[in-house]
Amino acid sequence: MSDGLRVLGTAAHVARLLGGDSSIHSLYGPEGSPVYHFLTRYDEADAEAMLAVAEGRKGTLLELACGSGRLTFPFLEEGFDAVGLDMSPYMLGLFAARLEEEKEDGADYTGRVSTIEGDMTSFSLDRTFDFITLGANAISYLESDQRASLFDSVRRHLSADGRFLMTLIEFPGIEERAESFETQAIVATGADADIPMLLTLLDYVDPVEMLRSSNFLAHRVEDGDIIDTKIFTALSHVLPAAPLRAEIEAAGLRVLQQHEVVSQFQIQASFAITPKIYLLEAAL
Secondary structure (H helix, E strand, O other): OOOOOOOOOHHHHHHHHOOHHHHEEEOOOOOHHHHHHHHHOOOOHHHHHHHHHOOOOOOEEEEEOOOOOOOHHHHHHOOOEEEEEEOOHHHHHHHHHHHHHHHHOOOOOOOOEEEEEOOOOOOOOOOOEEEEEEOOOHHHHOOHHHHHHHHHHHHHHEEEEEEEEEEEEEOOOHHHOOOOEEEEEEEEOOOOOOOOEEEEEEEEEEOOOOEEEEEEEEEEEEOOEEEEEEEEEEEEEOOOHHHHHHHHHHOOOEEEEEEEEOOOOOHHHHOOOOOEEEEEEEEO
């Protein structure tokens, strides 16, 4: 069920066609999590950018909103010890499954990584970390008071010479635009995938409300036939980089650099405004 999930743009019309709220599900819920995992597992752009900042250093990592470990595993490969924190038990289940996959492939991270089901906006782990990461534009899902609490929690958990690394997506010049815009794309899993699906991305941006509605119309396929159709959705804020830098500084952290990140998976390239991905690097 939708549990009050808000869907904008073409996806809202499709939802009505499919029967309304019963067709809408969270992208991070029990059925949406595998879809998100499939779509993001091999997008390594922000992980590569973060590891470039960390080059030559080893230590400890805390990945906030870790999901299935898209950032954690590259850091583990480089010799870091890691903790992954996420509030979705379904995403943490995928994290555990990936740990087993890695073990079968000869990479046993037992004893070097753990996961915690928790809220990234307010956590207390009684330790500090050399690197704290927040990827995949996850900051955009938070309200201003939640962001302030997150940055405060980060400050309290960052080591004296540690780094907080956060990626965000910015739509340059969006404040000057009055009309909404949308991009659409089709992605298909392999026929031999665990969950064979035909996915249609319906990604809608409202520059007046400064909201982004990312929706995946998922047709589940079995033996060549569509057996189920659902919409998996996530609603986020459109946040320019400059105010976020100010919020980070207000929490007692120093923004050292803003790096541009180039991704091979930029489906967003067909937006009316081409988005940019930035990595903000902050310290105490």
